[in-house]
Amino acid sequence: MIRWFAALFFLGGPLAAQEYIVTDGPLSDADFYGVVSCGARPGSTCDQPLVRWTKPTVTVTFAPIPPAYPDELAKEMSDKLDVSISQINGSAAGLNLQRVSKSQNADVLLYLQAIRAGDPIRGTRNPDLNGVPIGAAHVQIFWDDDHSITEAAIVFAADIPIDQAGPIMLEELTQSMGLMTDIRNPYYETRSVFSEDSNSVQKLGVQDRAALARHYPEH
Numbered sequence: 001m002i003r004w005f006a007a008l009f010f011l012g013g014p015l016a017a018q019e020y021i022v023t024d025g026p027l028s029d030a031d032f033y034g035v036v037s038c039g040a041r042p043g044s045t046c047d048q049p050l051v052r053w054t055k056p057t058v059t060v061t062f063a064p065i066p067p068a069y070p071d072e073l074a075k076e077m078s079d080k081l082d083v084s085i086s087q088i089n090g091s092a093a094g095l096n097l098q099r100v101s102k103s104q105n106a107d108v109l110l111y112l113q114a115i116r117a118g119d120p121i122r123g124t125r126n127p128d129l130n131g132v133p134i135g136a137a138h139v140q141i142f143w144d145d146d147h148s149i150t151e152a153a154i155v156f157a158a159d160i161p162i163d164q165a166g167p168i169m170l171e172e173l174t175q176s177m178g179l180m181t182d183i184r185n186p187y188y189e190t191r192s193v194f195s196e197d198s199n200s201v202q203k204l205g206v207q208d209r210a211a212l213a214r215h216y217p218e219h
Contacts, residue, residue, distance in 0.1 A: 020182035020196040027185075032207045033214050036179040036194050051141065052178045052215055053107070054148040057096045060085065060108035060173070063124070068114035069158050076162055077112060080169040088174060091209035093218035095177065108176050111155040119157070126153050136160050136199070139172045141180065152176040164199040174204070179211060 021035045023042060034040030039047035060081070065074050085097050100106055111124050117136060121129050129140060134157050141152040154172045171193040182196040189198040192205040204212070 020184045023183055023185045025185070025187050027183075027207070029207060029210050029214075032183075033211045035183055036181050036211050037215055039181045048180070049143075049147050050178070051143040051147045051149050053095065054146075055107065057098050058108065058177075059098050059100045059104070059106040060110065061100045061102050061104060061106040062110045062112065064102065065112045066114045066123070069112045073158065073160060073162060073165060074112055076165040077110075077156060077169060080166040081110070081173070083166065084170040084173045087170065087204050088177065088212060091204055091212040092177070092216035093213065094216035095212070097173075097177075107149075108152045108154065108173070111153065112158070113155055114158050116159045117157050121155050124153065124155065129153060129155060136164070137168055137172045139175050139180070141176055141178065149178055167193065167199045167201050170202070170204065171199075174208065174212070177212065178215060 021039060021041055023035065027035070027042060031042040034042070034046065038050050062078070081099060085099055088097050089095065109125075113121065113123060113134075115121065115134060117134060119134060120131050121134050121138060122131070124130055126140070129138065132138060134155055136157055137160075138155045139152065141149050143149045154176055156168070156172075160168055174193055179194070181194070183192065183194050184196040188195045188205075190201065192208050193201045194208065195201065
């Protein structure tokens with residue numbers, strides 16, 4: 001039976017269960033990984049199952065983009081997708097994320113939707129997404145009984161500030177790799193894409209890269 005987990009990631013938006021963990025100060029690599037990979041509070045056990053892609057190659061592409069979506073933002077999202085893929089692949093030796101053309105089916109499907117923060121998602125192929133209120137972005141992953149991710153979908157709103165397109169793309173794509181929980185902690189606001197209260201981190205932080213490497217070790 002297919003199982004699924006969905007979460008919203010947007011400052012001030014509606015909260016989903018286990019969206020973030022509140023911590024204080026720098027975490028050890030093990031505690032940081034526990035938070036982002038399975039919602040484990042430091043010193044505690046996992047609150048969510050550990051899930052990951054087990055395919056040799058994980059493909060990603062954009063769904064058809066509505067004409068009403070801002071052209072400049074769409075171009076920026078496309079450019080930042082390539083940058084994000086490069087960063088993720090450079091951190092995770094056991095993961096091969098590959099962009100494919102829009103004409104191909106993909107494991108991770110990105111929707112640029114002509115909606116604003118607070119609007120319900122509409123017009124996707126995924127009935128579990130349609131009708132859900134969006135913040136800046138919404139990511140949803142599905143997995144099977146072996147905790148292998150089978151598909152993922154990410155929706156991006158049309159009113160994302162251009163200067164936040166890169167950080168938001170990087171965060172959402174990284175989270176679609178199975179690292180679904182954010183961290184609310186001032187220490188990480190300039191250090192991690194998993195910061196709940198910041199959309200300013202342009203590159204994977206040291207502990208972001210360590211978490212990806214641990215989640216996808218070299219085969």
